Amino acid sequence: MLAAVSLRLAIFASGEGSTAQAVIDACAAGRIEGEVVLVLSNNEQAPVLARAAAAAIPTRHLSRRTDPDAAALDAGQLEAVRAAGATHVLLAGYMRRLGPAILAAYEGRILNTHPALLPAYGGQGMYGDRVHAAVLADGRALTGATVHLVTAEYDAGPVVRAVELPVLPGDDVAALGERVRAAERELVVDVLAELARGERGGRLRAVAASPSRPPGTPPAGSSPPASAPRG
Secondary structure, three states, X not given: OXXXXXXXXXXXXXOOOHHHHHHHHHHHHOOOOEEEEEEEEOOOOOHHHHHHHHOOOOEEEOOOOOOOOHHHHHHHHHHHHHHOOOOEEEXXXXXXXXXHHHHHHOOOOEEEEEOOOOOEOXXXXXXXXXXXXXXXXXXXXXXXXEEEEOOOOOOOOOEEEEEEEEOOOOOOHHXXXXXXXXXXXXXXXXXXXXXXXXXXXXXXXXXXXXXEOOOOOOOHHHXXXXXOEOX
């Protein structure tokens, strides 16, 4: 059994922060053996910052407004994460690509969550309801959520784990999105809980296992998911 790590998490988010809230709550409840030490946003009005403040978690706003130079922004993000003592970084609805400094310093310790079965429906411009609308437009029978390692390209890093969900008859973007977001939050919490218990050795590694499915959902073989990435 690998030794547990002391998980100190920096969360980057751009919007509402429902995934960040799920992680904050899981840490408070002891489901994740660790703590959120920083919430950083590129949007100074993002509700996720208020969520963090309500939980007495330090927040930072860093963006092109605070640092117009890309290298300075990259350095500022790295300094903020290091100053908070973060061991890992979670991108939870964060809409900007990370720079080379923070990617190098935290290689293997940055993960992102995406509301589809990557590599399908990934890439620049594919996020949130855009993803669900594309899944429905293509008539897919399966969708899901993916946690993956972060690299220099959008949604291109190795998959850590994914969960499949069926697209139900009568689904619209709102209904499908709600179910995917719920599964996505649970997936993120499970991966972080494993990491904190030492099951991943302190680093986030790609796995070759098939995506998991919520109880009662059909097997993947009943209708193959999309495989072509979208950008």
